[in-house]
Amino acid sequence: MTRPRLLLDMLPSQTGSRLRGLGRFARTLASGLLQARGDAVSLGASLHAELSPQDLADSFSPLAPRVLAYGNAPRQSYWTRAGWERAVLRERGEFISASGSNVVVTPAWFEGWWEHCEPLQPARFARTARRPLQVAAVHDFIPLQDPAVCLDPYPGMRRWYERRLAAYEQVDLLISLSQHVRREAVEILGVAPSRVVVVPA
Numbered sequence: 001m002t003r004p005r006l007l008l009d010m011l012p013s014q015t016g017s018r019l020r021g022l023g024r025f026a027r028t029l030a031s032g033l034l035q036a037r038g039d040a041v042s043l044g045a046s047l048h049a050e051l052s053p054q055d056l057a058d059s060f061s062p063l064a065p066r067v068l069a070y071g072n073a074p075r076q077s078y079w080t081r082a083g084w085e086r087a088v089l090r091e092r093g094e095f096i097s098a099s100g101s102n103v104v105v106t107p108a109w110f111e112g113w114w115e116h117c118e119p120l121q122p123a124r125f126a127r128t129a130r131r132p133l134q135v136a137a138v139h140d141f142i143p144l145q146d147p148a149v150c151l152d153p154y155p156g157m158r159r160w161y162e163r164r165l166a167a168y169e170q171v172d173l174l175i176s177l178s179q180h181v182r183r184e185a186v187e188i189l190g191v192a193p194s195r196v197v198v199v200p201a
Contacts, residue, residue, distance in 0.1 A: 006033060006041045007068070007101035007132075009120040010056055012108035014049030016115075022139070025177075026107040034063045042099055046117045047071035070095045075116035081156060085118065085163070092123035096132060106136040110143075110164050113157060121167060136168070137175045138185050138196070165189075175199050 008030055012022040033041045043065050045053035053069040073091045078084035096104055106121045121136060143150035143161055151158040168174070168189050174196040176182040182196045 004037075004040060004103050005101045006037070006103045006105060007044050007096060007099050007120065008033060008041060008105045009044045009107065010067075011044075011046050011049060011117055011119045012111045014046055014051040014056055015111060015117065016050065017108065017111060018051065022108045022111065025137070025139075029105070029107055030065070031060070031063070034060065034065050038063065038065065042066045042068050042101060044095075044099075044120050045069050048074060049115055049117050068095070068099055070120070071117065081160070088118045089123060092118070092120055096120065096123055101132055102130075103133045103135060106134070109136050109138065109168070110161065113154075113160060121170075133173070134171045135173045135175060136171045137177070138168075138181060139177060140181060141184050141188055144188065171195075173197065 008026075010026055010030060012018065012026045013030070015023070017023040018027070030041075030043060043056065045056050045067050047053065047069050048071045051059075053067050057065060057067040070092065072095075073084065073087040075081075075084050078087060104120055104123075106119050108119060109121060111117070111119050121134065144165065147158060151161055168191070172195070174185055174189075174191065176185060176196055176198050177200060179198055182193075182198050185191060185196050186193050
């Protein structure tokens with residue numbers, strides 16, 4: 001049996017979200033995994049977020065995690081966000097394949113709009129690459145339920161949110177923090193109940 005080698009995306013712990021629930025959730029998850037299976041866990045860190053990969057690594061002292069930096073497709077190099085996102089898909093696939101990970105965990109699927117950073121999802125892999133198991137947390141669907149307040153005031157955000165929502169189809173396993181959100185995920189995303197597990201925060 002192949003031993004799991006996890007790559008945990010730490011973007012929410014690098015942006016302004018690190019001071020809020022999403023960042024704390026990612027950090028708590030990382031700390032638990034590092035203490036339990038540190039030799040099999042790598043942390044993915046964006047090169048373009050507020051907190052640098054090195055500062056992120058230092059913040060986990062004395063655990064000394066293996067931190068892998070991603071983000072070789074900076075937003076300012078592309079005319080449009082859509083063009084940049086296509087480049088990100090390719091870059092993420094190359095990064096994940098090079099990491100040697102067979103499980104990728106994304107704690108915050110919708111992170112990065114304001115910072116022009118993209119989490120480790122989704123990714124486009126070369127035909128010769130083996131696709132890793134993709135695990136993602138689902139926290140709520142508030143923007144979808146109240147778009148007039150959460151999405152429409154910001155040009156382009158609704159399309160961005162809908163693309164991220166559709167990308168959930170590529171996820172193998174969803175982690176929900178409550179039974180309520182689990183039921184919403186099954187109803188809104190149309191995924192099988194067996195693909196959504198509840199892991200209380």
